[in-house]
Amino acid sequence: MKHAAVLGASGYTGAEAVRLILGHPMLKLKALTAYSRAGEVYSDVFRNFEGQDLPPLVTADEVDWDLIDVVFACLPHGASQETIAKIHDRVETVIDLSADFRLADPELYAKTYGRPHEFTELLSERVYGLAEYSRDKLLGAKLVACPGCYPTCSMLAVLPALEAGLIDPDRIIIDAKTGVTGAGRKATLNFAYSETADGAQAYGIGNHRHAPEMDQAIADFAGKVSTVRFTPHLIPMNRGMIATCHVELTDDTSISNLREAYVERYTDEPFVHVLTEGQVPQTRHVRGSNHCQIGIFADRATGSAVIVSVIDNLTKGSSGQAIQNYNLTQGWDETLGLKGVGVFP
Amino acid sequence: MKHAAVLGASGYTGAEAVRLILGHPMLKLKALTAYSRAGEVYSDVFRNFEGQDLPPLVTADEVDWDLIDVVFACLPHGASQETIAKIHDRVETVIDLSADFRLADPELYAKTYGRPHEFTELLSERVYGLAEYSRDKLLGAKLVACPGCYPTCSMLAVLPALEAGLIDPDRIIIDAKTGVTGAGRKATLNFAYSETADGAQAYGIGNHRHAPEMDQAIADFAGKVSTVRFTPHLIPMNRGMIATCHVELTDDTSISNLREAYVERYTDEPFVHVLTEGQVPQTRHVRGSNHCQIGIFADRATGSAVIVSVIDNLTKGSSGQAIQNYNLTQGWDETLGLKGVGVFP
């Protein structure tokens, strides 16, 4: 058994990490931290944990880090690197769910997040953990940067085609839709029920922070140069994310070739499922689970295709993949603690 | 390991049973039956099971029942008793989730469900499994009738007070609200999204079939005669049920007395949680779990109180309690397979 701490347990990704750790056979939850809500009983912060035996919610300074094996850092970017810098020497493994260690280039980080990276030496050691593409590097890793939810959903959709040279890396348009939990647990008018229910909208058009991360993933995992055109939308659901990827096939590539490449690439993956022809992925079928479903379709114009990927933004898009990554650092079966299927309906 | 079959696996309670059995350490799923959808791959019927290793969906006649230990019958009433009559001798235990064995009196059954009960000899052997009140009878039971979702939610709310003589059994008004999955998986205009979203309504006022079952539970578990006034509502959510019980305290009973009785009654229960004063139960906090949360409040008029109970109608209100009941028949830890907390948000 390893001893786990969740940093930033008062947010949604923190709570999802706690939920999953409670069901993990090799993890024991030893510490929960929060900033403004430290001192509260955890089930008062998230009532779904009523009746569970959980550590109290404390500040990061109150934790004896030498007793902790693994930290799941669910903090905002900026706060995350600062806290990790303080504690990473005292624990075996840090799994960071924030954006702080996703971008390898500190200048790109500064440009994207509007502040310099202050721990570049840590940055150079980190492993970017898109689980299905990072397995070899994750074994034994000490600091893992978990991908953003949009990059996870989108890259699982386009990387097999890019690896195999079946689509044009210069012409990738990703039109994504997310549930509201992606915005975090905040008192913000924009995310009030009355402003969010029964309607839809795009946001962050042309400048979302996850776009440079996608370009990086395409370069790192498929060796291709790309400037992904990325438009996210906010739609009225709690959890769930769908990436609709509009792509163009390279010469002589057929939809059958494309489908075959995906089936082959993902056939042994426990969490990524390529649906059979004509089946349409739906976010509701992966709700609360670490699964991803992918559908592949011909578009009308010759040589064009649509690849659709769905995940739960809080699970595979965040805390579920974090657990999966940790399992891989330990050389464990990567499905430990993640065997639950989607809660549908 | 016991071998389990789910009858009626193409409905929502069937799918929830399958989901829970997959996570149960002592159960192995051996057969899945359906009527109109027999022959289909189960993950084509419920896409959330994509990638799981599951038996094919067959008709009940195609199953070799001698290889099955326990049957979870998730069929409509009528069909359930017919199928159970055929197979109960060939299996160890039958857990029936339908209404067929809930009412002990066949005449009341006939009046309530509009058709005679055809297997009254089975009826006399069945155990009514409101888990927290039926434990002693469940051990070794061969045929368990699981309560309806409304009786489960409502009786957990009122029985402690009735047992202790703290409220007037003649003056119980239960105003309940359920999510749409309670209607089952059907193509019905009434439950179409456009007819159900962003609005609310009562239904079955004064004549809902679960009301006589509540009277029976109050008689059996608390020894009191009652004609519960029961009004259910349909509200726009998938899962979840809230029973708001308007009650009148007996002479000399205070709200403190009432609260104490609940805390005492449920203090050791793994799935029933009495919230501290002022805390309000919310259905979203028990979503996908077998938990029930209860709040107790003084009303404005002297001597009146409000007891609020929330469950997930598909889990504690149906398939979760079914598993809990089966655990109890076997003398196992009743939380086996049910340790998951609510999936929130």
Next chain:
Amino acid sequence: MKHAAVLGASGYTGAEAVRLILGHPMLKLKALTAYSRAGEVYSDVFRNFEGQDLPPLVTADEVDWDLIDVVFACLPHGASQETIAKIHDRVETVIDLSADFRLADPELYAKTYGRPHEFTELLSERVYGLAEYSRDKLLGAKLVACPGCYPTCSMLAVLPALEAGLIDPDRIIIDAKTGVTGAGRKATLNFAYSETADGAQAYGIGNHRHAPEMDQAIADFAGKVSTVRFTPHLIPMNRGMIATCHVELTDDTSISNLREAYVERYTDEPFVHVLTEGQVPQTRHVRGSNHCQIGIFADRATGSAVIVSVIDNLTKGSSGQAIQNYNLTQGWDETLGLKGVGVFP
């Protein structure tokens, strides 16, 4: 044409008032005020007004009140009385949508709202405008207090029976459910989408501020003493309110008598509709309209009944009734500006 101003136009009831005034043949919108958002273009505050010719959003001090005939005050209580006290002498009519002038008794106001009433001389002049019960007093009224949303919905449901002596005033239990817009336009975690969608909860149990107002309405309009037992719930919809009233019939009263009393009482009402036997009111059918639908049902226990009433909390429950009340003060057809039917689905 009368010149209208909306005070507090940056809230939901303010925006609904603006929407309705734009469609009113005898009103011209001349001023819109807000506090924190003064200076903004109104369509930047509520984008649904894009393309409309509207006055700028200013502070109350910037308005020349001598040019205004009627003020619709959509301010929070407290702020409302202060502003009205300053301007009521300069305009013909004030229609107050806040709670400030609802309770006739300043001591009850102080107890209920936690602050003394500071303009009791105004209070004594005000007319409480439950339109269907206040017509005779509304003609020529200078200051109208519009009822709360819950009292409007609930009193329309119980007053005919109370007036006719058909139900016991001591035994009225109102279990109400509202959409989220009832909470106003606020950045509050409690009303964030992720905390409000796909779930339900009660709130304000036993101490909601609208309960004393209901007792007052029962006394004033039906001459009966009552302590209404009132429990509101928050459910996941934008607009809409349902009051499920659990009542007890007086001796010799039948459900037919009850129904007849309602049909007779409301037969000429343009906005209140008693549904035929068996029809169930649904909030979605009155969405965006000033209509109320009422259903009457026998409960199971002898002598008990359920009366269900639905309105749109922002329209009949607030700004729609405010317009209706103003029409009545002027002796106009009370449906002016309110002819729109519910926007369904």
Next chain:
Amino acid sequence: MKHAAVLGASGYTGAEAVRLILGHPMLKLKALTAYSRAGEVYSDVFRNFEGQDLPPLVTADEVDWDLIDVVFACLPHGASQETIAKIHDRVETVIDLSADFRLADPELYAKTYGRPHEFTELLSERVYGLAEYSRDKLLGAKLVACPGCYPTCSMLAVLPALEAGLIDPDRIIIDAKTGVTGAGRKATLNFAYSETADGAQAYGIGNHRHAPEMDQAIADFAGKVSTVRFTPHLIPMNRGMIATCHVELTDDTSISNLREAYVERYTDEPFVHVLTEGQVPQTRHVRGSNHCQIGIFADRATGSAVIVSVIDNLTKGSSGQAIQNYNLTQGWDETLGLKGVGVFP
């Protein structure tokens, strides 16, 4: 006053037509037809019309068409052309909301809708009524084909750029999202609340019937050849449609040029509003109204842009535009009966 009939009044577009006609100062509703529900009182079919004075619901054969001036045909394709063929000689104007007269080429119709067009002589006379682009042809038109909801939303978004030669007609990708009412009023499992709420999915990928209609509109209104790549999605809301158009600018075109073209094109349009820079259109702001809001954004890749358009699929996307088109056939102010702003929230 003109006398109007609504054919197919038991569907959602029929009900929306009825709602709008009731508020139209120059139209009087004289007949309502339906097939399976003929004989019912209309307010029993759509309860939001309770209390309105409406004609009975009859079959088309029961109507004396000589008394009708204008027919709004809200029938399924196929049924629509058959009925129109029978009655068009007896009325002044037919406004068809079905797909039957949208495609000018009967062979394309046959290929797209899987059945031959049987009234090609009528087809050759019809006017395709995308109101903002068809005004000159609509005046005096006898048979108007109203565009599909997706073509309306999408073409308003891309036509100004195509007319001005600012985007490449060969590279238009439209990723659209619709509310569930777009599927019509049907008892279908796919559109049940539990299968549609809290989740999202694409559908009709690569082969949706509205795509050829878009190609036709681009050819007719902008004189360009295009094979639009079109992917619609179903998201959990009642009304609303968003078209996210991913386009590529022609050489030397800047985002400013693009924006200017839209502002200029739509500046005098009563229903189409180009939002100022940075403002994001949201479907909820046009709910229940005939308005369209458009936003224009630079994408990340040089020379690419995103144009976002939102409408209410039942109003501007269907019955609202139908009324607008009829107003134009009569030479009336096209906003008659359509002045209502969006019902928000």
